[in-house]
Amino acid sequence: MTPATLKMQLISLPPRYVLASMLCSFGGFLFGFDTGIIGPVTVMSSFLSRFGPLSSTVHGLVVSAILIPAAFSSCFAGRVADFLGRPRGISIGVFIFGLGTALEASAVNLAMFIIGRCIEGIGEGLYLGTLLVYICEISPPSKRGPLSTGPQLFITFGLVIGFFTCYGTTKVDSSLSWRLPFILLASLSFVFSTASLLWLTESPRWLTLHGNSVEASTTWDLLGVGHAEREKVEAEQMREMIVEGSGDIDGPSSTEDVTNVTRVHTRQQPRHKGSFRELFAHDVRGRTALALFMMGMQQLSGIDGVLYYAPLLFQQAGLTSSESSFLASGVSALAIFGVTIPALIWADRWGRRHSTIFGGIGLTVVMFLVGGLYAGNAVHANSGTGRWIVIVSIYIFAVIYSLSWGVGIKIYAAEIQPQRTRAVATSLAHGSNWAANFLVALTTPILLARSSFGIYFLFGGCALITTVICALSMPETKGRSLEEIDEVFKSKKFGSKRWNQAIRKLFSQRSGEK
Template identity: 65%
Template sequence: MQLPDLSQKPPGYVLASILCSLGGFLFGVDTGIIGPVTVMEDFTKYVGNPSPTIHGLIVSSILIPAAISSFFAGRVADALGRPRGIAIGSFIFGVGAALEGASMHIAMFIVGRIIEGIGEGLYLSMLVVYICEISPPRNRGALTTGPQLLITLGLVTGFFTCYGTADIGSSFSWRLPFILLAGYSLVFSTAALIWLPASPRWLTLHGKTSEASAAWEKLGVPAADREKILDQYDTTVVEAAIPDASGDTSAGHVTSTTVATPKSKKAKILDVFSSDARPRLFLAVFLMTMQQLSGIDGVLYYAPLLFQQAGLSSASSTFLASGVSALVIFAVTIPATLLADRWSRRTNTILGGLAMSLTMFLMGTLYASHTVHPSAGAARWVVIVCIYLFAVIYCVSWAVGIKIYAAEIQPQRTRAAATSLAHGGNWLSNFLVALVTPTLLARSSYGAYFLFGGCALITAVACWVWMPETRGLSLGEIEDAFARGRGWGRGSGIREFVRTLRKGGMHRSVVMPAAVEA
């Protein structure tokens, strides 16, 4: 297949993926502003100098509603289509942000965060699903990491917005960031509704074959790639491609006939727990849950507190340090996104978990040994460097790979629902991290670091045992590999692991062999 001419307009699926990824920017901005806002002098006066528990509750109040709505996002996406679901969710998110910016008392502020969470859970889990469904296999990794890249850009925007408004000297210092966020959300919701094409997969599954063909043309997906994508349907798709002289079907003509397989409503709901889908659902939920228990949002939400604990005393210095950390995260996420399909999903996750646990254990050990002094000494600078290093390692490993992996290993018929459940687990663990981190930091200088480091280490070990490789595989090849019982399915659970250890080594059947580029 010939490479596209870079002087020409990018294919429609690239433009649609970029637009869709802007939804991650909203989430990043909220994550970037909520931590600095809650330690602003005008906000603490407004709330009444909250205790660490109340501080954690204010920050985390967005997450339980996000988890609940995330569980239903798959049904919304399947019923209304991906773009409409994204637009509705981001609009609700913006309404919540506007209520926070206009709140007259703390109860109104928390209600705004709850509404914001409902919208966030609805739209955020649909982003990767939509991009995954419109992307050719060779571009899927890079494009589906787009939302994560925009999340990091949102972090930069959020931290530096607070850095710029902190000295206003009125409640406008913490209201303005939320007002701006509400404006961003309204613009994104409108753009998604107007310009995002419907997913051709969704159209095909709903029997709208002519509309699906028009959507493929608008997205500019080559015929050969459509064939790879369509083979994931729970429908009978018969395609006849006329290849050119070199055997490449992309230049030929493709005709297709689609016959939908009828299913009951109950069966569709329970499909995520069917024998072929259940192992992949559990693996996705585990990875998405442990992604947050690594402590990343404890670092992002409470970066000013962590830097203050390490010895940066003034609000401006902690906000600046937080903004610099966001810039570093954004900078390293760019090459990580571009190289997403060149790195092994499995190896990246395992090595990332080991490296993150090492940085957490190092910080915890320094605090436990009482070598970190706020006013002097090298240990505090080691802690500050480790905070940056932890965030960098996370962004080039777990942030890039896990969300892609959780979506791409699912069968087509359950992908939206299973990904939503996995995101629900992610929200719940995120809530726990956001709620308990201030209390842990107040009661113990090192407890949070050992907790998060232990979770990262456990995940790395579990992935070494159970996580199959998927890099470069088409969605159909992933489906076939799981159907054959290779990977974390039949014959490779704990009993297989123990059996292979007794034989003196790790058996090759525990993981799928490394995939070649599609």
């Protein structure tokens, strides 16, 4: 191969920031695979014969045991990533995740299995939020939307592989039917942990924040980010540092000034940036509250109740055969994966605000429809159209979620934060997500056992509340640099223009009446 040919091949490769984002996104596959296998595994006959029949409470506890440790560890994931760097934080978290899945695969009693899920949750909380932080920080603003949806795409792909892995192994007449999915997951986790440590380049923004501006410039070159976009990001980042440190509103005017400001800022600023106290500073607390609310309510829409307990939901709707319910679960995962691809491509075209509001309306309608059918006793196991409407509605719910909330909210929670608190705020928001997820995973089988329709009205109500609050308080961020987003929040001129005008008009009318 001639040097000219080799050069042409290298030129045709995507920029390294794209390759790094794709590798980083594979961490989402591990989470999706675990979500896809835990529901089917816990209803397999071989699993139940090993550990005994599970009551609805124990069933919910086994599934949700991963979530509270994940919520706890995710609160500290930002500090770990700020101290060690993004790739190291991801690698450590995935390694712990792999240890937990290996323990589950080798479990000889239910307690050992639950302990494995707790260890798995600690690792999951440490790495999952950092994936988005890393991708946001290495991506140019024009590419951040599509690249940041990569983890969600891999999550849905993991769901597909997880469901169909269980569909295949359920026919194995031994404990390998439920152990094999966890063996595969543990193996992939250790491979990804090693790969992320060896091949992921450190975030240039993290390097700049730690005073390594020369290395940051070299890393931008290595990632393949253009000089125009890079210099804009560096200048705006230094402007934020100056504003925080001295109140000066004039940012650096050249790359040399950026380097000098970075050195001075690193020497003079105390090492409390990124602390939990910073999350409630005057210019940040609104964003912190919005991210916590949106990430928590994302789960209270009921998506993981659908994903974790899809076989149970389909059995309740009338697919009494375990094989049929497993297959239906796999088809729902395929639908989710299929619609995530256009959601990834059009993420910046749709915008975060519109997809959140219109997606929330769709989720609300579907949940109220299913709840109404069950409340009206229109769903019968062996006949009637009611059960097929429920089954199709579950698919529609998963599709709407994947097109809207599944893509936009996690990106939004990360990108609205200023540089100094991005890692910590994102990890805390993921903690809110895990805590809400725990409530959903624990209570869904319990509520389904007591009422066929109550859980659907609950999820629909949560989706409706979220939609209204986001319509009132959520600014658009598509196509803006992370620092431009910071300015939008500082200006306090956000939310729906129509809502703001309506509110001002209402107050002016009341003042006139008085």
